[in-house]
Amino acid sequence: MKTITLVLLLVFIIGAQRITAQNWVNINKKEYRIKSPAGWTVDSSKQMGTDLILFSMLENSTDKFRENINVQVQNTAGMNIDLAKYTAISATKIKAMAPDSKIEESKTINTGKLAFQKTIYTATQDHLALKFEQYYYVANKKAYVITFTSELRKFDIFKPVAEEILNSFSLK
Numbered sequence: 489m490k491t492i493t494l495v496l497l498l499v500f501i502i503g504a505q506r507i508t509a510q511n512w513v514n515i516n517k518k519e520y521r522i523k524s525p526a527g528w529t530v531d532s533s534k535q536m537g538t539d540l541i542l543f544s545m546l547e548n549s550t551d552k553f554r555e556n557i558n559v560q561v562q563n564t565a566g567m568n569i570d571l572a573k574y575t576a577i578s579a580t581k582i583k584a585m586a587p588d589s590k591i592e593e594s595k596t597i598n599t600g601k602l603a604f605q606k607t608i609y610t611a612t613q614d615h616l617a618l619k620f621e622q623y624y625y626v627a628n629k630k631a632y633v634i635t636f637t638s639e640l641r642k643f644d645i646f647k648p649v650a651e652e653i654l655n656s657f658s659l660k
Contacts, residue, residue: 519561520632523656525649542653544646553616555638555646557653565629571596574626575605586611602627602659610640619643623654
């Protein structure tokens with residue numbers, strides 16, 4: 489009985505995420521564009537070094553973590569940094585910020601327009617097991633880092649919507 493209840497709950501959550509993702513909001517910033525599901529909170533306050541944060545809705549009254557996607561823009565002028573070098577620097581920073589981190593995947597993706605690095609890793613922050621999916625772009629003397637952050641146990645549930653957001657990112 490518990491298994492059936494759990495399966496029904498997961499189907500409901502996945503379905504709710506897909507319904508939410510059907511209505512998209514275009515976000516146009518000075519240097520890039522990205523889409524967000526309607527209902528997600530858009531925060532452009534630049535808190536914690538971000539240019540933009542998109543927060544999912546809380547699932548219920550006991551939900552303590554809002555899955556999110558943030559965009560960081562870093563100036564690399566005069567640093568002679570390409571995508572490979574930026575990826576190596578990022579891997580070092582991930583380990584320094586979260587010593588228990590584990591990089592599960594890191595690969596370069598070339599879509600024909602602009603290549604980017606896709607990195608997926610896990611780490612613990614504030615006693616919470618998290619999973620991250622990051623896309624790194626290096627262009628116009630800047631690095632653009634788009635990060636999806638989720639509770640580890642919910643990553644696969646939110647991943648389809650998160651990857652739609654991540655894949656909607658484009659430079660102007």
